Amino acid sequence: MVNYFSSDFKLAILGGGQLGKMVLYETRKYDIQTLVLDPSAEAPCKISCNYFEQGDLMDYETVLNFGRKADVVTFEIEGVNVDALKQLESEGIKTYPSATTLEKIQNKATQKKFYREKNIPTAQFEVFDSIKELKGAIEDRKISIPFVWKSATGGYDGKGVSVIKKQEDLEVLSEGECIAENLIPFKNELAVIVARNPSGEMKTYPVVEMEFHPTANQVEYVICPARIDKKVAEKARKTAEKVSEAFQHVGLLAVEMFQTEDDEILINEVAPRPHNSGHYSIEASYTNQFEQHIRAILNLPLGNTDSKVGGIMVNLVGAEGHEGNVVYKNIEEIMKMDGVTPHIYGKKITRPFRKMGHVTIANKDLAEARKIAEKVKNSIKVISDNK
Amino acid sequence: MVNYFSSDFKLAILGGGQLGKMVLYETRKYDIQTLVLDPSAEAPCKISCNYFEQGDLMDYETVLNFGRKADVVTFEIEGVNVDALKQLESEGIKTYPSATTLEKIQNKATQKKFYREKNIPTAQFEVFDSIKELKGAIEDRKISIPFVWKSATGGYDGKGVSVIKKQEDLEVLSEGECIAENLIPFKNELAVIVARNPSGEMKTYPVVEMEFHPTANQVEYVICPARIDKKVAEKARKTAEKVSEAFQHVGLLAVEMFQTEDDEILINEVAPRPHNSGHYSIEASYTNQFEQHIRAILNLPLGNTDSKVGGIMVNLVGAEGHEGNVVYKNIEEIMKMDGVTPHIYGKKITRPFRKMGHVTIANKDLAEARKIAEKVKNSIKVISDNK
Numbered sequence: 001m002v003n004y005f006s007s008d009f010k011l012a013i014l015g016g017g018q019l020g021k022m023v024l025y026e027t028r029k030y031d032i033q034t035l036v037l038d039p040s041a042e043a044p045c046k047i048s049c050n051y052f053e054q055g056d057l058m059d060y061e062t063v064l065n066f067g068r069k070a071d072v073v074t075f076e077i078e079g080v081n082v083d084a085l086k087q088l089e090s091e092g093i094k095t096y097p098s099a100t101t102l103e104k105i106q107n108k109a110t111q112k113k114f115y116r117e118k119n120i121p122t123a124q125f126e127v128f129d130s131i132k133e134l135k136g137a138i139e140d141r142k143i144s145i146p147f148v149w150k151s152a153t154g155g156y157d158g159k160g161v162s163v164i165k166k167q168e169d170l171e172v173l174s175e176g177e178c179i180a181e182n183l184i185p186f187k188n189e190l191a192v193i194v195a196r197n198p199s200g201e202m203k204t205y206p207v208v209e210m211e212f213h214p215t216a217n218q219v220e221y222v223i224c225p226a227r228i229d230k231k232v233a234e235k236a237r238k239t240a241e242k243v244s245e246a247f248q249h250v251g252l253l254a255v256e257m258f259q260t261e262d263d264e265i266l267i268n269e270v271a272p273r274p275h276n277s278g279h280y281s282i283e284a285s286y287t288n289q290f291e292q293h294i295r296a297i298l299n300l301p302l303g304n305t306d307s308k309v310g311g312i313m314v315n316l317v318g319a320e321g322h323e324g325n326v327v328y329k330n331i332e333e334i335m336k337m338d339g340v341t342p343h344i345y346g347k348k349i350t351r352p353f354r355k356m357g358h359v360t361i362a363n364k365d366l367a368e369a370r371k372i373a374e375k376v377k378n379s380i381k382v383i384s385d386n387k
Numbered sequence: 388m389v390n391y392f393s394s395d396f397k398l399a400i401l402g403g404g405q406l407g408k409m410v411l412y413e414t415r416k417y418d419i420q421t422l423v424l425d426p427s428a429e430a431p432c433k434i435s436c437n438y439f440e441q442g443d444l445m446d447y448e449t450v451l452n453f454g455r456k457a458d459v460v461t462f463e464i465e466g467v468n469v470d471a472l473k474q475l476e477s478e479g480i481k482t483y484p485s486a487t488t489l490e491k492i493q494n495k496a497t498q499k500k501f502y503r504e505k506n507i508p509t510a511q512f513e514v515f516d517s518i519k520e521l522k523g524a525i526e527d528r529k530i531s532i533p534f535v536w537k538s539a540t541g542g543y544d545g546k547g548v549s550v551i552k553k554q555e556d557l558e559v560l561s562e563g564e565c566i567a568e569n570l571i572p573f574k575n576e577l578a579v580i581v582a583r584n585p586s587g588e589m590k591t592y593p594v595v596e597m598e599f600h601p602t603a604n605q606v607e608y609v610i611c612p613a614r615i616d617k618k619v620a621e622k623a624r625k626t627a628e629k630v631s632e633a634f635q636h637v638g639l640l641a642v643e644m645f646q647t648e649d650d651e652i653l654i655n656e657v658a659p660r661p662h663n664s665g666h667y668s669i670e671a672s673y674t675n676q677f678e679q680h681i682r683a684i685l686n687l688p689l690g691n692t693d694s695k696v697g698g699i700m701v702n703l704v705g706a707e708g709h710e711g712n713v714v715y716k717n718i719e720e721i722m723k724m725d726g727v728t729p730h731i732y733g734k735k736i737t738r739p740f741r742k743m744g745h746v747t748i749a750n751k752d753l754a755e756a757r758k759i760a761e762k763v764k765n766s767i768k769v770i771s772d773n774k
Contacts, residue, residue, distance in 0.1 A: 005715050005731045025412050028435060031733040048415060048435040286670075286726045286749055301723040308695040308749065328392045336688040339673045344392045346418040362673060362695065 012070030015077035016045030018345035024048040044346040096250040096297035097272040109152040118246040125181040152177035186258040191277035192240035222313040283362040284311025310366035312373040316357035318350035324384030326350040399457030402464035403432030405732035411435040431733040483637040483684035484659040496539040505633040512568040539564035573645040578664040579627035609700040670749040671698025697753035703744035705737035711771030713737040
C-alpha cells in the first residue's frame with residue numbers, strides 16, 4: 001500500500017488554474033506533495049504546490065519531463081499533450097484519468113461516436129470533416145436547419161458551439177472537423193459528477209440543475225439538488241454511472257445532460273476532472289469534489305457524496321466593459337448574507353466574461369438559498385479599478 | 388474601504404504551525420496575500436503563503452521587521468514578542484488581536500486577575516511569585532491541598548498545569564510565578580469560540596463539549612453541539628461574549644470553561660486565536676473558525692456560526708514509543724467511514740503525544756457521529772516507519 005500522507009509520494013497536476021487551486025486545498029489537507037505545470041507565471045496554483053513549473057501543456061517534451069518527476073499524473077484541463085501521457089503510462093507512471101479516455105473526450109466527434117457505440121443516449125448527430133462538407137450535406141438535404149453545430153476540438157466555456165437557425169449562421173463558423181446535432185427541446189440542463197477509483201468503486205453526486213437567465217442564454221445558478229422528479233434524478237445518476245463505466249474511468253467525470261420534454265435523459269458532453277457544476281460541494285457536501293478526485297485517482301476509499309445542506313453556486317465573471325486590475329465591488333455586502341462564501345481564484349486582471357471566482361450559498365432550505373443567490377447575483381460586480 | 392481580494396494588501400501571520408496552515412486555506416480562498424514567520428524551516432505553513440521567513444517569534448527585532456512588511460499582523464500562537472507588536476501598533480500597523488490583550492492572556496496570573504476585576508466567573512485563586520512563596524502559604528494554612536497549580540507563563544497543551552493532591556506533588560513543579568486555584572468538581576469541560584471585529588460585531592459558535600477518556604486524563608472527543616441543557620448552553624455563550632467584550636477583543640477568542648455540579652459556568656482560560664476546539668467547524672459550520680478569524684481581523688462582516696450538521700473532532704497525536712518519520716496506520720480504514728475527513732498537518736517527524744493531525748466526523752445524527760468517532764479512535768494510529 002502506498003503511503004501518500006507526509007511521505008515522498010508526488011502528484012503532478014497539469015494545469016494551474018482555479019480547478020487546480022481548489023485541488024491543492026485538499027492535497028494540503030492530506031499533506032500530499034504536488035507539482036504543477038502551467039503556461040502562466042501568474043497561475044492561481046503558483047503557490048500551495050511544492051513545485052511550480054511554467055511550461056506549455058501541449059508540448060510533448062515539456063509534459064513528459066514534468067510527468068517523470070511524479071508518481072501519479074493528473075490534469076485539471078483537457079488541453080494537454082496526450083502522447084506524452086501515453087509515454088508516461090508506458091514508463092509505469094500512472095496517469096489518471098487515462099490518456100486514452102482523455103483522447104476520446106478531447107474530440108467531440110470521437111466522444112459522440114463513443115456514446116453511440118456504447119448505447120448511451122445522446123442527441124442524434126452527424127460528423128463532418130469541414131464546413132464545406134457540412135454545407136454540402138445541407139444542400140443534399142441530409143441534414144436540415146435548425147441544428148446545433150459543435151467544433152470537434154477546442155471548444156471551451158461555450159466557445160465552439162452554435163445554434164444554426166438560418167443559412168447565414170454558417171458563414172461565421174470556424175473551420176475544421178465538426179458535428180451537427182439535432183436541436184433538442186429540453187426542460188432542464190442537468191449534471192452529475194461520478195467518482196470512480198482504479199478498484200472500480202464508484203459514487204455519484206446528487207443531480208444538479210443549471211438555471212438559465214430567462215432571456216440571456218447564460219447559466220445563472222447551479223442548484224443542488226436539482227428541483228426535478230426523483231425518478232428522473234435516479235435515471236440521470238444511472239446514466240452518468242453508465243458513462244463512467246463505459247470509459248472505465250478513473251477520477252471524476254462530470255456528465256452534462258439534457259432532460260427532454262418527455263423526461264428522457266440525453267448525454268450532452270463530459271469533463272474528466274473537477275467541474276464548475278460541482279463547486280457547491282465545498283460547502284454543501286460531506287466530501288467535496290476536489291477531495292473526491294484525489295481519493296479516486298490515488299485509489300483511496302471514496303467519500304460520502306451526500307449533501308449536508310442545499311447548495312447554490314453563482315459564477316463571478318468579469319463585467320462587460322471592464323478590463324484591468326480586478327475589484328470585487330460589493331463583496332462585503334454579499335458576505336453579510338446568510339451562508340454565503342465567496343471564492344476568489346486569484347486572477348489579477350479581469351476581462352469581460354472571464355471566470356474570476358464563484359460564490360456558494362448554503363442553506364438547509366433550498367428555496368431560501370435561491371432567494372439569497374439572486375441577491376448575491378444582483379449585488380456583486382467584478383469590475384476593474386480604472387473605471 | 389480596504390480592498391483585500393487579489394490586491395496588494397498583505398497579512399502577516401506570526402507562527403507557521405497547523406493553525407496557521409488552516410488559516411492559509413482561507414487566505415487562498417479569498418486570494419489575500421500572506422507572510423508567515425516561524426522558527427522552523429519545516430513549518431506546515433512553509434508553502435501556501437506568499438512569503439515565508441524563518442525566525443524567532445520571541446525576538447523583538449525579528450518580529451518588528453517582519454511585521455513592517457504587512458498591513459495587518461495576526462498570530463496563531465501566543466508566544467510572540469509583545470513589545471514588537473506594541474511598536475508595530477504605534478507605527479500604524481494594525482495588530483489583531485491587540486498587543487495589550489495578548490499580554491494579559493500570555494500570563495495566566497494577569498488573565499485571572501482580569502476576570503476578577505471584570506466580574507467574570509472563574510475559580511477562586513491566589514497568585515504567588517515563586518514555589519517557595521506557594522509553600523509558605525500552605526504552611527501558613529492560607530491555601531490547602533488539594534488545589535490546582537498553574538504556571539503563570541509557558542503553559543501549553545497541558546504543560547504547566549498540575550493537580551496538587553499531596554505535599555510531595557509540590558517538589559516536581561517548575562520554578563516561577565504561579566497560581567493556586569480551587570479544585571472545581573465539574574460535570575463538563577466546555578468551550579465557546581467568540582468572533583468579534585473592530586466594528587464591534589460579535590458572533591458566538593455553539594458550545595462544544597470535551598469528552599474525556601474514562602480513565603486517562605485526556606480529551607478524546609470535541610463534540611459540537613455539547614450534549615447539555617439549552618439554558619446552560621445559553622449561559623455559556625453569554626459568558627463567553629462577556630469575556631470577548633471585556634477584552635474589547637478583535638479576532639477569535641476561544642473560551643474554555645467548566646460546567647460545575649450546580650450548573651454554574653466558570654471561565655478556565657482563553658486563547659486569542661483559532662483553537663483545537665473549533666476544528667470541527669471546517670466540516671460542520673456554515674463559516675469555519677479560520678475564515679471567521681480572517682473576517683474578524685479584517686473588519687469584514689462575520690459569517691453564520693450555525694452548524695450544518697453535528698461535528699466531532701478526534702486529535703491525531705503521536706503514539707507512545709514511536710519517534711521518527713510519520714506513518715498514519717489504517718488511515719484508509721477510517722476514510723471508508725461515513726463523513727470522516729482526516730487533516731494531516733504536515734509534520735514529518737512523529738513523537739509521543741505530538742499533535743500530528745485531526746479527524747472530523749460529520750453527521751446529521753450526533754449519536755451516530757459519536758459511534759463513528761469511537762471507531763476512528765480505535766483504528767488509526769500515528770506511528771513511525773522504523774518500527
